[in-house]
Amino acid sequence: MGMIANAYELIIYILEFFGVYGPIKNIFQVLGIEFVLKIIIVLVEVGILFVFVLLTVMFLTWMERKVVAMVQARYGPMVTGPRGLLQPVMDGVKLIGKEDIIPEKADRWIFTLAPFIVFIPALLVFIPIPFGQSLIISDLRVGLLYIIAISAVSPVAILLAGWASNNKYSLMGAMRAVAQDISYTIPLALAAIAIVLFTGSLSTVDIVNAQSGTWFGIIPKWFIFLQPLGFILFLIASIAEMGRIPFDFQESESELVAGFFTEYSGMKFAMFFLAEYAHLFAVSGIVVTLFLGGWSFPILPFVPPMLVPLVSLGVFLVKTYAVIFFAMWLRDTVPRMRIDQLLNLGWKIMVPLALLNLLLAGFLITVWGAF
C-alpha cells in the first residue's frame, strides 16, 4: 500500500484488484487513445472529490444550524428530513428558484463573474489536501504554497463582487475583506513556514508523514506539541481567513447589511454561501494537516493495510470536524471585533509573534539537530 501516492493510483489499484484495469487499458491502447483513459480517471477522482466536498458543505450548513441551535436551546431545522437533515437541499431548491437579480447600476459582467471566481478556488484548494493515506488528488511538491496562493484569490473576487454591486455597503465589505485577508495571510504563512522548517518539504503528504509515530509511545508526534504558539496563531489566522465570527468583517450583517454580497440573490448568493462553507472545510482540513497530524493516528499501524485509506479518512474527518466544531462553537460565544482592532491584532501582535515562533522553531531544530 505504501507505494500508492495519490487517488489516481488508488483508482488504478482498485481496478486492478477487481481485474478490470488490464482489459480496459487494452481497449484504449488498441484505439491508440491511452491519454483519454488517464483523463477519464482524473475526471472520476476529481468528480468524486467535488461531490464529496459539496455533500460535506451541505452537511456543514446543517451542522452549523444545529450547533447554534443547541447552544441557544432551540431545535434548529427539524421539518425537512430526519431532524432536518435535508434542509440544505431545500435551501438549494429555494435558492435556485429565486429570481436572479442584477442591479441596474451594477457592472453586469463582473457582477456575474465574481461568484465563480470565489467558488472555483474554494474547490481547487482541496487538490493537495490529504484526506487519508493515498487519498489525495495530487501530492504537489509545493502543496502548502499552492494552498496559500489559491486562498489568496478569493479576496480579489470579493473585491470584484463588492465593487461591481455598486453599493456602498458592498464596497466597504469588500475593502474590509481585502484588508483582512492581506493582513492575515502573512501570519498564516509565517506559522506554516515554521512547519516547513521541521519537515523540509512543502508537500502536504510529507508534512503528514513527519507527524506519524509517537514520542515515548504515548504522545503523537503532532506539530501542535512542538509548535503550540504556531498552532494558535494559525488557528486564529485561519478563522480570520474563513471570515467567521469574530472576524467576519466581509459580511458583518449588523453593520454592512450583508457586506459584499448584499446585492446578490438566487444561485449567485448560493455560490458565495457554498464557497464560504467549502472554505471552512478546507481551512479546517489544512489546520489538521499541518498541526494535528493529518490522517495519522497512533493506532493506524495496527490497522490491516487494505483498510488504511478508509480508516485514515475517518481519522482525518473526525479531526477536521473537531476543528469545524470549534469554529462554530467560537462563533456562538464571541461577538465580532472591529476592523481596525483586527488589523492591529494582525500586524502588531500576530506578525511579531509569528516571527518569534519562527525563531523558536529554528532554535528547536538546531538544538534537536545537535542531539
Added chain:
Amino acid sequence: METDELIVNMGPVHPSTHGVLRFRLRMDGEIIKECTPVLGYLHRGTEKLGEMKTYLQFIPYTDRLDYVSAFPYNYAFVKAVEELAGIEVPLRAEYIRVITMELNRIVNHLVSIGSLLMDLGASTMMLWGFRERENALQLFEKLCGARMTFNYIKPGGVREDIPEGFIPQLNEFLKDMEKRIEDYEQLINSNEIFLMRMKNIGVISAEEAINYGMTGPTLRGSGVNYDLRKYEPYSIYRDLDFRACVRNEGDSYARYLVRIDEMKESLHILRQVVDTMPEAKIVSSAKYGIAPMTGAPSAVSTYFPRIFAPPAGEVYSRIEAPKGELGFYIISDGTTKPYRVKIRSPSFCNLTAIPKMVQGLKIPDLIAAFGTIDVVLGDVDR
C-alpha cells in the same frame, strides 16, 4: 491622494437600527464625520390620537409606544390621570403594578442586551435573553391575557387580580433568572472582544448627558446617581429597599453593566414585593366606580367607570421607565377626552445624544453605542 466623502444612509431598513430609524452618515472611509438621525418613519400620531380618545381608550395606545416594555407606559399614563383626578389606589393594586413594571424592566433589559450583542455579532445572548423573556411573557399572559400589549393598569387600580398560580410561577422565574444572569455575566462580561468593542466607545460625560437630557441607564452609566424610583418615589417604591445602579465611566460598557445590575436590582425588588404583598383582594378603587358585575365568568372586575372625566387642569407626571424618564403631560378641559397629551419618551430624548457620542468613531462603534442607548422606534417616533 484625493479622497471623497462617502454619504451612507444607514437605514431605515437596516439590521441594526432596531426598527425604522435612519442615520445619514457623512463618512471619511470608515470614520463617521457626522451622524444625523432621521426619524419619523414610525410616526403614528399618538399624541393626536390622545386628543380623540377617552382616557380609558387611550391606554391601549400607550402599550404600543414602547412595545418592549408596555407596563411602565400604561402606568405612566394612568399615574398622570390619577394625579389629575386625585384617585386613590388600593395598596394591592400598587403591588401588582410594581410586579408588572419590574418584570417588564427585566424583559426590557434582556431585549436590550440581547439585541446589543446581536448587533455585535453574538447571537447566543439574544436567544438566551429571549428564552428568559418568554417565561416573563408567559407570566404576563397569565396575568392579563396579552403578551406584549397589556392594557392592564387602569386609573384607580388594575384590570384583574393576579390569577392563581401566578406567584409560584413568578418565584420560579426569579430563582431561574438569578442563575441565568450569572450565565450572561460569564458569557459576556469579561469577554475580551466584547470589552474591546465596548470600552471607551460612545463616551459621554455626566454634564453632557444631563445637558442632552439623557435619562435612565444611559444617564446612570455616566455617573449621575439618579433614579426617579429612588428620589421621586411613586407607587410603593418608597417602602422598598433597592439602590440606583451607577457606573462612572460613561462608555458603552458602563451602560451595559448598569442594565445587568438593574436586572439584579429588579429581582431584588420583586422578591420583596412578593413577600410583603397585602392579602386584601382589592385591586381597584371605587371612587368613580360602578357596581361590580355579577356572575362574571372570569375575574374581570370593572370598578373603573365607563364615563370618566377628570377635572380640568394639567399635570406632568414622570416615572422611571426601563429606558429612562417617561413622562406624560396631560391637559384636561374637564371633558371625557384629554385636551392635549404630550409624551416625553425616553428613547427620543436619549437618542438626541447619538451624534455627539459617535462623532469620529466607526460604523461598528455607532452600532455599539446605539445599542447601549436602547431605543425602541415606536417610542421615538410615537
Added chain:
Amino acid sequence: MNPAEELKQKLPAAVVSTGMQVNKPMAVIKTEELLNAARKVKEMGFDHLSVITGTDYNDHFEVVYNFFSYNNKQNLVLKVIADHDKPEVDSLTSLWKGADWLERETYDLVGIRFNGHPNLVRILLAEGWMGHPLQKDYDMMRRK
C-alpha cells in the same frame, strides 16, 4: 423655598405670575424674557430640561418647560404664552442641547417657531408636510 418664587424675586421683570402645576411650582414667563429666565433657571441649578410641551388653546399657544434639578431634587415649570397668529418663542438650545429635538418636535407638531434654533426643520413628519397636526384647527380629513 419655592423655586418659582425664588425666580420671581431674582427676575421680577420676567415672571408674570407663579402658581402650582399639581405639585410642581410653576412660573409664567413673559415671552420676550424667556431666554433670560431660562439662563437664571439654569444658574439656580435646574440642569435637566425634562420636556417641552406646546399646546394650542385656539386663541393662544402655551409652551411649557419642565425643569428638574439633579442636585436639589426640585421641579420647576416655566410657562410661556405665545401669540396665536405668530407663535414664536426663543430657543433654549444654547443652554440645553436636549432642547434641540424637543423644540423641533414642538415646531413640527404644534407649529411654534423657536427663534435662534440652529436647525428648525420637521423631525417626525415628512419634509414638505402641510400644517401642524396638533393645532386644533388642523383638518384631519385633508389628504396630505
Added chain:
Amino acid sequence: MAWISKNWTMSGIIKGLIVTLKHVLHIGNRPTVTVQYPYERMKLSPRFRGLHAVDENACIGCGICEVNCPNGTIRIVKHNTRWYPQVNIGMCLFCGICVDVCPMNAMKMTGNYELADYTRESLIYGPDRLLFNKEVKQ
C-alpha cells in the same frame, strides 16, 4: 502590546466557551425551550385575549362596546331578528375594553389567535361567526 500582556490568557473568552459548551451538552439546562409550532402549541392562559365571542342569549345589542372601542372595530349589525356586534379583526387592538364595559357580560375573548386570512373582508367577523350559545356549550 499592553493589551496582549493583560489579556493573553483570553480568560473571558474561555469562560464564555465553557458556558456555551454547557448548553451544548445540556448541563444544568433544559435542552430546548422552543416549540415546534404547527405541530405542538404552547398552553394559553385562560385570560388570553384572542378572537371575540358573544353570548347569543346575553347580548342585548346595546352598542356600549361599539362606543367604547378605541379603534372603531366593533359595529352593531342585524343578525336574524336581533342586533349583535360585528368585529373587524384587522383593526382590533385586542385590548379587551369591550369585554370590560359590556353591561351584560356577553362579550368575551377566546384563545383563538390564528386569525390570518387571505382577504380583508374575511377579517370582518360577523355575528354568525362570533355568537356562541351558553346553554349549548355547557
